[in-house]
């Protein structure tokens with residue numbers, strides 16, 4: 001591994017922040033290589049959540065009393081923190097959602113209401129099921145048609161084909177920023193520019209981007225950006241949907257209930273302004289505050305350093321794993337983030353994953369919620385090792401030796 | 412041997428292994444040795460869909476008994492299948508219908524039956540019992556009819 005970034009990166013101190021990394025699994029120190037599914041949480045985030053319930057808990061935006069005001073202030077400060085995390089120009093454009101899945105469903109259900117028969121929505125062949133199914137459901141309701149950008153053998157998007165798919169019929173493009181199954185970093189700026197040329201709006205699924213480096217929604221130029229907090233050291237059940245103000249204001253509400261209204265009467269109800277229009281019911285206050293603490297934690301480590309450290313780690317892992325005979329990496333895009341998907345010979349991912357688990361190495365096996373992509377590669381699934389900034393070269397070495405042993409047993 | 416005796420035999424057999432590696436090596440061997448299912452039955456109709464691995468199961472009555480053959484695309488799943496087949500194959504349908512397969516837990520492989528594994532094994536065990544129940548019901552109907 002190139003020791004440039006690694007040397008100055010305070011990995012020892014960072015690992016000490018994560019209580020779960022001290023766990024033993026099957027008698028061995030846990031090697032956690034499944035952060036793409038859900039990351040671990042540092043003590044700082046856990047403390048913030050506990051603090052909130054111990055000292056600040058009350059419903060937000062409702063009470064006249066001091067405690068409710070304090071909870072509301074913390075909740076809205078968290079929104080501001082998250083706006084800054086993705087460089088959103090206006091914190092009112094930041095909507096709390098349960099996660100990436102809900103963010104996509106919200107846009108499909110509300111913005112999507114304007115689509116008509118024959119309108120075309122473009123997704124890619126490498127999408128997570130959560131960026132496929134909501135659009136299929138929308139197509140069923142509206143008569144719009146789903147078009148799919150093909151994926152090249154190396155796991156990159158076929159941008160020539162994308163260009164050909166775009167037309168005046170295209171109303172929407174929804175593409176993943178970083179692939180959870182392959183690690184490919186997609187050229188999102190170009191994707192947005194090309195879509196805008198034909199007048200289509202763009203949503204970027206940032207679930208695998210926000211945990212690994214700086215994201216700037218203004219520089220990307222997208223219209224919507226959504227991600228899950230639990231993949232970036234935050235608590236489960238909380239994520240963000242960001243959208244451009246004019247678009248959000250033009251959209252009908254998603255869920256109905258308290259908080260999202262301006263005035264309710266049986267003659268007719270008027271809706272609150274953004275972001276509250278999209279936040280019906282009591283929000284996940286501890287989740288919001290916990291997620292902001294996660295963003296603060298990652299920012300304090302410097303997101304550029306995180307990105308560099310992880311890039312070095314992935315390069316090291318790819319080089320070392322490639323030495324195993326018969327191992328092939330699935331997804332060899334020129335730009336990748338923190339994911340190493342692989343197969344060995346004709347060994348089944350389930351077998352490899354089981355034997356890795358027995359050796360205390362936690363990886364994910366299967367289709368990674370990307371069945372169309374696995375079909376595209378003609379494979380039942382992969383073994384996926386995914387890295388976070390709290391992983392080390394020792395973790396990689398354990399992965400290599402455990403895989404070597406598993407391969408020997410299965411040969 | 413009865414179902415209970417066969418289970419006891421497997422538990423005995425696995426007591427030799429005190430380390431996970433030997434145990435899995437044995438399972439992998441069993442998987443390799445599992446007689447192949449007739450390829451005609453390796454179709455959609457006999458497939459038990461798992462998220463992680465696939466299982467194919469075929470059952471055929473032979474008198475009062477049921478004969479099972481099975482296969483999987485993953486070798487560890489296949490090894491575990493071979494144990495299930497060894498216990499339930501060629502047993503009376505009435506016994507299969509009411510059996511409890513405790514041996515998997517006793518030999519420390521219960522994790523493979525957990526729903527999170529979604530390897531098809533859990534559904535396979537259920538399916539084997541359903542075949543037993545259906546066959547037993549039919550025999551019962553014939554006896555009474």
Ligand SMILES: Cc1ncc(COP(=O)(O)O)c(C=O)c1O
Nearest residue numbers: 099100101128130180205207228
């Ligand atoms: C690329 C991508 N999109 C969407 C999702 C869905 O995220 P969540 O389940 O947190 O809503 C995931 C999570 O696995 C993902 O990796």
